[in-house]
Amino acid sequence: MALTTESVDAIKKAAARYPHKKSAILPAITIAYRQIGYLYDDLYHEIADAIGVSANEVASAATFYTMFPKKKVGKYLIQVCTNIACGLMGAESLKEYLLNELDVKEGEITEDGLFTVVSVECLGSCTTAPMMQVNQTFYENLNKEKVDKILSELRKQA
Amino acid sequence: MEKKVLFANIDDPKQPEIDTYISKGGYESWKTVLKKMKAPEVIDTVKKSGLRGRGGAGFPAGMKWSFVPKDSPKPKYLVCNGDESEPGTCKDRVLMEHDPHLVVEGMAIAAFAIGASHAFIYIRGEFDYPACQMRKAIDQAYSKGFLGKNILKSKYNLDMVVHTGGGAYICGEETALLNSLEGKPGQTRIRPPFPAVEGLYACPTVVNNVETLSNVSLIIKNGADWYTSMGTEKSTGTRIFCLSGHVKNPGNYELELGTPMSYLINDLGGGMADGRKMKAIIPGGSSTPILLPDKIDTPLDFESVAAAGSMLGSGGVIVMHEDTDMVWVARTLAHFYMHESCGECTPCRQGTKWIYDTLTRIVSGNGEMEDIDILLDLCDNIEGKTICPLGDAAVVPIKSTILHFRNEYEHYIKNKKPLVENKFMSFI
Numbered sequence: 406m407a408l409t410t411e412s413v414d415a416i417k418k419a420a421a422r423y424p425h426k427k428s429a430i431l432p433a434i435t436i437a438y439r440q441i442g443y444l445y446d447d448l449y450h451e452i453a454d455a456i457g458v459s460a461n462e463v464a465s466a467a468t469f470y471t472m473f474p475k476k477k478v479g480k481y482l483i484q485v486c487t488n489i490a491c492g493l494m495g496a497e498s499l500k501e502y503l504l505n506e507l508d509v510k511e512g513e514i515t516e517d518g519l520f521t522v523v524s525v526e527c528l529g530s531c532t533t534a535p536m537m538q539v540n541q542t543f544y545e546n547l548n549k550e551k552v553d554k555i556l557s558e559l560r561k562q563a
Numbered sequence: 564m565e566k567k568v569l570f571a572n573i574d575d576p577k578q579p580e581i582d583t584y585i586s587k588g589g590y591e592s593w594k595t596v597l598k599k600m601k602a603p604e605v606i607d608t609v610k611k612s613g614l615r616g617r618g619g620a621g622f623p624a625g626m627k628w629s630f631v632p633k634d635s636p637k638p639k640y641l642v643c644n645g646d647e648s649e650p651g652t653c654k655d656r657v658l659m660e661h662d663p664h665l666v667v668e669g670m671a672i673a674a675f676a677i678g679a680s681h682a683f684i685y686i687r688g689e690f691d692y693p694a695c696q697m698r699k700a701i702d703q704a705y706s707k708g709f710l711g712k713n714i715l716k717s718k719y720n721l722d723m724v725v726h727t728g729g730g731a732y733i734c735g736e737e738t739a740l741l742n743s744l745e746g747k748p749g750q751t752r753i754r755p756p757f758p759a760v761e762g763l764y765a766c767p768t769v770v771n772n773v774e775t776l777s778n779v780s781l782i783i784k785n786g787a788d789w790y791t792s793m794g795t796e797k798s799t800g801t802r803i804f805c806l807s808g809h810v811k812n813p814g815n816y817e818l819e820l821g822t823p824m825s826y827l828i829n830d831l832g833g834g835m836a837d838g839r840k841m842k843a844i845i846p847g848g849s850s851t852p853i854l855l856p857d858k859i860d861t862p863l864d865f866e867s868v869a870a871a872g873s874m875l876g877s878g879g880v881i882v883m884h885e886d887t888d889m890v891w892v893a894r895t896l897a898h899f900y901m902h903e904s905c906g907e908c909t910p911c912r913q914g915t916k917w918i919y920d921t922l923t924r925i926v927s928g929n930g931e932m933e934d935i936d937i938l939l940d941l942c943d944n945i946e947g948k949t950i951c952p953l954g955d956a957a958v959v960p961i962k963s964t965i966l967h968f969r970n971e972y973e974h975y976i977k978n979k980k981p982l983v984e985n986k987f988m989s990f991i
């Protein structure tokens with residue numbers, strides 16, 4: 406079992422809030438993703454068992470939604486919005502800066518296992534562009550100084 | 564003038580707390596509805612207010628509610644759409660973060676109006692903080708007896724659940740949202756049947772945007788006449804505009820509908836940043852056609868923006884300066900629609916990829932002059948040929964950039980480089 410008892414309990418609690426338990430598939434995937442950091446085939450069976458649906462139904466949803474990584478990522482997943490509003494404010498250059506600073510290729514994990522940088526579509530932070538999301542947290546109105554500070558704080562926390 | 568109606572309390576850091584919300588008259592509308600009003604009166608008031616959907620389509624909210632069959636023995640559902648994913652748009656997030664009880668109260672009143680005992684708010688998965696704020700607000704509303712069983716001894720029961728998504732733009736489309744809420748991939752459904760007749764779990768369902776529902780308690784409190792006194796005859800009330808791009812002061816600004824766009828961009832937004840000239844405006848999120856600077860005085864209401872050749876859409880106003888490569892703009896948005904196509908309809912699934920590949924060929928210096936016509940032909944073969952409006956939206960940036968900036972495409976193809984080099988903020 407990869408899922409902890411806490412995660413399984415949280416999934417069962419989520420399922421109880423819906424008139425139909427299948428609706429708990431996305432919340433359950435979210436709980437599993439947040440515990441483990443990415444999704445894989447065997448995990449779909451565990452999630453399915455916790456809700457009481459088939460693993461196929463879980464896999465069908467999980468593989469459609471791109472927010473959940475399907476392979477291991479760094480401890481901190483940095484998602485840089487490169488859509489139009491952030492792009493106009495230098496998002497491509499922000500991404501290049503991060504990749505240089507962390508000495509890593511897009512989508513790969515830094516040697517210390519801490520960081521993965523990917524570009525993503527609009528995150529709904531257009532008036533505070535450019536921005537990036539690190540795990541669950543939005544960092545907005547970015548400039549070089551702010552990015553340096555965020556990276557050094559994340560390294561300290563790790 | 565900014566007209567802070569939805570944003571009246573947005574700067575109060577204590578506003579998300581239920582006691583603060585109540586101290587400013589919050590949940591009074593909900594009490595009035597439960598104690599003094601019948602569902603048809605609530606629907607009638609919202610109809611008279613002229614409130615139109617703030618998600619993008621602008622459909623009258625009260626009319627949508629009235630489509631729910633009253634004699635259906637099935638349970639009914641209210642769904643608040645907080646999937647906010649249209650590039651350029653970030654207003655619902657602000658409401659959920661800073662005034663979540665305004666959303667909860669609007670949802671409760673709407674649920675009552677359609678006879679639903681279950682309400683869901685679908686929030687895009689990346690919006691963790693807004694979802695936390697909404698969960699907290701809903702818990703507080705339960706603890707004060709505004710949600711749950713036999714609310715305020717009215718015999719009315721209402722449960723409210725926060726549901727988070729998985730990062731799919733398509734789930735902002737209401738039928739894809741409903742499939743997603745049922746635990747399925749977010750693919751769209753053919754309409755009819757419309758959700759009001761057969762929606763969530765094949766039961767009558769109303770889906771309304773966060774901003775739309777945030778207006779409801781204020782309309783009940785102040786009356787339909789108060790609401791129609793703001794805005795224009797057909798576009799009543801206020802609207803939150805998300806001003807982004809190359810302006811001095813980007814931000815979310817609430818304005819009466821019908822306020823000139825120049826007021827938003829120049830007076831509130833401070834005009835163009837870095838002293839550069841304006842080149843283009845996307846007035847209502849990435850799915851709306853580009854307007855040139857000569858349209859800057861267009862009043863921001865549904866009819867005027869349509870007359871100017873675009874759409875009011877989701878209220879995301881994106882401003883671009885003269886050093887913006889419009890082929891880059893088209894390719895950036897082409898990538899977005901390709902990534903977000905749900906894959907259900909062949910023209911959209913294949914066409915968005917072909918558009919992106921054609922634009923990539925052009926920017927990599929391998930374009931042919933006929934590629935411009937190929938792009939337009941691809942657009943024709945997507946537009947109007949898909950189940951949902953994503954396909955229609957995907958062709959907008961392509962057609963619109965070719966219409967206004969064909970010379971930039973031609974220059975790229977002839978010279979293997981852009982006519983205009985992007986000059987944006989650099990981190991390196």
